[in-house]
Amino acid sequence: MTDPADHRELHADRVRFTRGRRLIIDDVDCTVPGGSVGALLGPNGAGKSTLLHLIAGVEHADAGAARLGDRDLAALRRRDRARLVALAEQEVQDAPGLRVAEVVALGRTPYLGAFAGPDDRDRLVVRRTLDDLGLVGLADRDYATLSGGERQRVNLARAIAQEPELLLLDEPTNHLDVHAQLTTLGLLRSLARDGLTVLAALHDLSLAAGYADHVVVLAEGRVRAAGAPGAVLTPALIREVWGVEATVLEHPATGRPLIAYSEVAERASVAPDRHGASARA
Amino acid sequence: MPRTAEGRAADALRVPETAPPTESGSAAWPARPSASFHRPGGEGGARRTRTGLRTGAWAAALGVLLAASVVVAVTIGPAGLSPADVWASVLAHLGIGEPTLSPLRDGIVWQLRMPRVLTAAAVGAGLALCGAVMQALTRNPLADPYLLGLSSGASVGAVLVIVLGIGLVLPLAAFGGALVALVATLALAGAGWGAGAGGRAGSGGSLTPTRTVLAGLAVSAVFGAVTSLVIFWSATGDSYREILNWLLGSLAGTDWTSVAIAGGAMLLVGLPLIASARTLDAFAFGDTAAAALGVHVGRSRALLLGGTALLTGALVAVSGAIGFVGLILPHAVRFLVGSRHRALLPLSALAGAIFLVWADTGARTLFDPRELPVGILTALIGGPVFAVLMLRNRRLA
Numbered sequence: 001m002t003d004p005a006d007h008r009e010l011h012a013d014r015v016r017f018t019r020g021r022r023l024i025i026d027d028v029d030c031t032v033p034g035g036s037v038g039a040l041l042g043p044n045g046a047g048k049s050t051l052l053h054l055i056a057g058v059e060h061a062d063a064g065a066a067r068l069g070d071r072d073l074a075a076l077r078r079r080d081r082a083r084l085v086a087l088a089e090q091e092v093q094d095a096p097g098l099r100v101a102e103v104v105a106l107g108r109t110p111y112l113g114a115f116a117g118p119d120d121r122d123r124l125v126v127r128r129t130l131d132d133l134g135l136v137g138l139a140d141r142d143y144a145t146l147s148g149g150e151r152q153r154v155n156l157a158r159a160i161a162q163e164p165e166l167l168l169l170d171e172p173t174n175h176l177d178v179h180a181q182l183t184t185l186g187l188l189r190s191l192a193r194d195g196l197t198v199l200a201a202l203h204d205l206s207l208a209a210g211y212a213d214h215v216v217v218l219a220e221g222r223v224r225a226a227g228a229p230g231a232v233l234t235p236a237l238i239r240e241v242w243g244v245e246a247t248v249l250e251h252p253a254t255g256r257p258l259i260a261y262s263e264v265a266e267r268a269s270v271a272p273d274r275h276g277a278s279a280r281a
Numbered sequence: 282m283p284r285t286a287e288g289r290a291a292d293a294l295r296v297p298e299t300a301p302p303t304e305s306g307s308a309a310w311p312a313r314p315s316a317s318f319h320r321p322g323g324e325g326g327a328r329r330t331r332t333g334l335r336t337g338a339w340a341a342a343l344g345v346l347l348a349a350s351v352v353v354a355v356t357i358g359p360a361g362l363s364p365a366d367v368w369a370s371v372l373a374h375l376g377i378g379e380p381t382l383s384p385l386r387d388g389i390v391w392q393l394r395m396p397r398v399l400t401a402a403a404v405g406a407g408l409a410l411c412g413a414v415m416q417a418l419t420r421n422p423l424a425d426p427y428l429l430g431l432s433s434g435a436s437v438g439a440v441l442v443i444v445l446g447i448g449l450v451l452p453l454a455a456f457g458g459a460l461v462a463l464v465a466t467l468a469l470a471g472a473g474w475g476a477g478a479g480g481r482a483g484s485g486g487s488l489t490p491t492r493t494v495l496a497g498l499a500v501s502a503v504f505g506a507v508t509s510l511v512i513f514w515s516a517t518g519d520s521y522r523e524i525l526n527w528l529l530g531s532l533a534g535t536d537w538t539s540v541a542i543a544g545g546a547m548l549l550v551g552l553p554l555i556a557s558a559r560t561l562d563a564f565a566f567g568d569t570a571a572a573a574l575g576v577h578v579g580r581s582r583a584l585l586l587g588g589t590a591l592l593t594g595a596l597v598a599v600s601g602a603i604g605f606v607g608l609i610l611p612h613a614v615r616f617l618v619g620s621r622h623r624a625l626l627p628l629s630a631l632a633g634a635i636f637l638v639w640a641d642t643g644a645r646t647l648f649d650p651r652e653l654p655v656g657i658l659t660a661l662i663g664g665p666v667f668a669v670l671m672l673r674n675r676r677l678a
Contacts, residue, residue: 058572082575089569097620098565109563110575117333117623155566161572 007069008034008165008197010055015064017054024050026221027234032199032214034069036245037185039208039229040201042218043242048201049090052228055199056087068166068197068210082110086159088152090170090201100146101139103154104129107161119167129161133187148175153254156184162192167191171198173207185211209233209257217241230257239265336624343631350635353400355394355641360386369393390535391478395586399601400535401641402634403543405606407551409633412607413590413614413626414554417561418582421490422670425607426459426593429493430500432602434462435594436508436527444515452542458592462500463590469496485654495668505602529656530603532641539599546595551630554588558622561585565620603656605663606633612670 010032017025025047030177032038040048051060054064057073066073072080086107098106107129108122118126131138133153138146152172157168169188173181181204189211190196202208208215209229216226217233219241225232237245243265251258356362370390372378380387408426415424428431438458442451470493505528512524526533560581563571573580596603610633611625618624637655640662644655 053569056573058569078572078577081574082573085571085573087569089566089573097615099619102619102621103565105569106565106574109559112559277383 004195005034007064008062008195009069010034010038010166010197011067012051013065015051015054015061015066017050017061017112019050024221025054025061026222030216030223030226032197033215033218034197035192035195036197036213037211038214038216039212040195040199040218041208042224043202046218047221048218049170052087052170052199052201055166056085056168057081058087063159065245071183077275079110081233082162084164085166085168086103086162086164087168088155088159088172090172095118098143099139100135100141100143100154101126101130103143104135104157104161107158110162125161125163129157133157133160138240149177149180151178152180152184156187164196166197168196168198171201171203173202173204181207202211205233205238205259206257209259210251210254233259308534324636326489331442336618336628339624340631341629343628343635347402347461347638349629350638351398353399354398354638355390356611357642358394358646360389362390364388366390367395380541397532397641397645398638400539400543401637402534403540403547404532404596404600404603405610405633405635405637405640406630407543407592407633408603408606408637409629410547410551410554410607410611410626411593413556413611413622413629414561414589415607416611417564417622418585419493420567421493421544422565422612423490423608423667425493425605427501427602427604427607429497430437430462430466431459431590431593432506432530432597433501433504433508433528433606434465435459435597436506437462437511438594438600439598440508440527444511452546452595454594454597455598456591458459458504459594459597460587462504463586463662466493466496466500469499478505483651525654527601529654530659531599531644531652531654531656532600532602533645533652533654535599542595543599544609545631549590550588550595554585555626555630557581557585561622562625586625601654601656602661605659605667608670609659609663609666610636613665 010030012028012030015025015028016023028047028051030038040051042048050059052075054061055073057076057078060074068084071084073085076084095135100256105118105122105126108118108125112118130139133156136156138150138154143151146154152175156169156172159169167188172188173182176184185207188200192198192213200212212229214227215232217224217237224241225237233248235246235248238244238248238259239258245262245265247260247262249258249260250256325600329627352364352367355367356364367384367390369378369381370387373380373382373387374391375669382390412425415426415429416422418424435455435458438454438456438461439451441458442454471489487515508527509524512527514521525531532539560571560576568578571581611629614625614628614632618628637659640658641655644653644658647653
């Protein structure tokens, strides 16, 4: 473990999780290389959010382990884990009465003692994060008055203020217009270049293919495929997992895979009940 | 570098106004975070220092106001006492000065009014604190020990042990009642809520303010009726007055034991609650976010809600179920200093103390020589505040 990138490589190892009697995550193995952007893909209900919650320690796996380098995340103390792993959520909830700078400062929670106030370093990190994400002009605004896109950006800033080594994001491009989507993903790329390991649950396959170094496809709680976007996102896999017909093109400008959907597949071999395909058949 | 930031506070203060506001989520972000963006002086640090100073100023102002309120409130009423008389009596009893008042007037100050005013201060502080903590933990702006039924549960516990004649365990029995009521309300409001460490984000969200308040209403109704039944069934004297005092809350007849119970609860339970500000802040975005910030969600919630039940129990044991203090004061304080709990909790406690000192002074003097249960006055003020909050938070329904 001399290479710092190895030290920040995320490994999920036979992770299993049931809620009630329902198996949500079924023996998931996946890897995101250190300092790269991983995209977690899959239809609704595939278990993407749950897997992120398990890695972040918000919920506890019944079996298996998530490791960052050689550190078992579940074995760490909560505060120590929160200094390594940050989670930016999909849910855009109100935080009544908090201003943007205060919301971002919440990211310093794992570094603060019970009684001591934020120290100079905490203030510096908050200031720098506001600066990096272009939020300085909003610092004194009430969070509740922000637009959906601005809130997403503040949520991301809060996670970055945790100074994590692993950044987990649950649909960070939800509710964003195209410009804000590309800006967010560009930011994730640059964070990864600076050494952060990123794993983001995404819905848009072309966006994932355009920005991620590594994709993990989840279906019904299992890893269906993982690897480089070009190798994983094939028409056959998309038909099987999402139940839609698609052609995978090469993006004329970037050379990245570009997914063009045509129609709902006649017959989806995975979870036909969820995709309306069976209704047509 | 951060020191510089504070040194240049005056300079940095201008920045929020002069910086161009960003219009929407689509506004341009710097594509690449880079150290070169970081300026030596900054707004965040200066702004925080500024809000820290503002909080300190408010705390000092409210502290002075509370001390003055206590002294002045003791002088109000028949006997024509002056603040100087009150000081002289207090100093004499603390063994610092010579007694100057006649034994009768000294008795009015030291045996009658001072314990009552101090109990009012402790109860007001504790109720406001409980309200602020519960509002954070349930993410419900309408949460309050009275509205969620804790106070009426505590009344049942208190009345039962009084009837059974085991007064020593009075605060504990009230705590038991408050805890039962709290569990009943939360169970009624959202099945599965708060279950399991970490909890499920979705289930935390299912506990809507409306459901919670309705559940509290149901629980309050039942426990209020039980309190009335127990008193009615057992009382030998004026049972109606006694029922009113428990249901509406009253500080009549409080003595130094009441001060010890309410004040002791504030020290033993209230101070740890105030010290949990950081944890409460982390709940701002719900359970999942709190867990991701390193908070032990299940344990924290159980401990903190248990603490509010314990504190409510001790307070209700001396005062009955005084309503709306826990609702009004935290919202008023939020309006002044924002929602960060490091400022909100201590200032709410101070404001609650001042509020109840004056509400109780009104209750014992407005219709002199008759005395109102103080809960009538707090409800007269609290009801409209509740209505305003409800209208302002229409989307929360």
